[in-house]
Amino acid sequence: MxxxxxxxxxxxxxxxxxxxxxxxxxxxxxxxxxxxxxxxxxxxxxxxxxxxTLVYIIGPLLILLALAIIGVLTFSYFTILLPMLEQKYELSPFKHLLLALHTSFVIFVVGNILFNYYWCLVTKHTGPKYDQLVRVLAQRTGLLYPETPAQMQQYRQDYEDRIYLRMQRRMARSATAGRVTDGGGGGSSNVVQRHATAASSVKAESGSTQQKKESIRAWMIMGPFEWGYCRETNQPKPPRSHYDHVSRKLVLNLDHYCPWMFNAIGYFNYRFFVTFLIFVFVGMLYGVSISLEPFLLIGSEDYKNQYKMEKRLGMKPKRLSPMLPFRDEKMLVTLCFMLCAAVGAAVLLLGGFHVYLTLTGQTTIEFHANLSHRRQAKAINKKWSNPYSLGSLHANWDQVFGKQRPWFLSLLPSARDPEYLPMPILGRLSRVDEESLCTSDSFDGEGV
Known part of the structure; x- marks a missing residue:
């Protein structure tokens, strides 16, 4: 047979x-x-x-380019646009006041741009300040932070076992009927057995099953307030933190790596970044408003007549019109207007997006994750809400900018550290220096 x-x-x-x-x-x-x-x-x-590597290498070049743009625009104001304004207000009784207001505004905006740019560049995401903060965050969330190598190894093992069991349960729920799949609900002996046979089981699996396993990531099955483990830095991974592969650091509230800043944008420098974008947009808007008229007058009949007069006299005459540029000012006026218009449009979109993120309690990474969560929730007739939002625009703004100053003064230059922890504690703002303790049960649970 x-x-x-x-x-x-x-x-x-x-x-x-x-x-x-x-x-x-x-x-x-x-x-x-x-x-x-x-x-x-x-x-x-x-x-x-x-x-x-390329993004990291071009960082210093982009810093020089950014400073060059700021320098060119500032130089254009003092050497070309300010003399135009002097002639424009020549007959006004408030001439000196108006010129002082213009110049003071330019200095104020440029000073704020440079201040916030500097702090975006030099702010560190590691070191004593980070170590102290994550221990405060661990204490608030009821986590016993591992201090010794043995404790760290045990923490890592517990994390990997927890994630492994959750992956098994996730796969068991999605397994097709008639296929025998281990549900992963066993005790510690089952975890040890799975880890011991992981290498051989991967080879024995079919291509479709292996592909399904690889598609499940640890962050997909973790709760939004749950601590993880970073294998790249060998340390506990706080909620909302991510490893930045460009700067090679674990960054709290990582938003993105910005080559213009030669730094990652996260918890410690996000306020500087948003403020920088706001003042850049204000500066570009002002630049467009005062360079538009000189730019439009280039090539006009008055411009041609003024050039002929300048050529005949062999020197610069008085401008035929207050905002009419001389021929040797043509390039800088054009460059000034085009830079202000282009940079202003780009920063309007980028800055507007980050103001929206600030007001809704999200980072760029979380924004994309929330879009995915909303689609998944909608598919099962449920509603997804951002777990890090405090429920109001004002409270979410305070999460980033703090309450030490009124909201309309919070954009003024200040090197102060963040006032609140990088995430809400039990649905409310939690000051870094506040004394409170929460149980870890409040922050556990699988992700969507």
């Missing part, structure tokens, strides 16, 4: 897929096994590393 366990021949489609996944070839007497999936992973990893 023939055995029923005899293997059936692969179909043509299955054979093609198998050949695409792995190919064996010889070179110089050596045999190599080449996996197309592995090659793609290596190429993507190499491309990612190259891009991150």
């Amino acid at each position: 023939p055995s029923t366990a005899e293997a059936e021949p692969l179909s043509d489609d299955a054979g093609i897929r198998s050949r695409r996944r792995k190919r064996i070839f010889s070179l110089g007497g050596f045999r190599f096994r080449l996996s197309s999936t592995r090659v793609i992973d290596i190429l993507l990893h190499g491309l990612s590393w190259l891009l991150e």
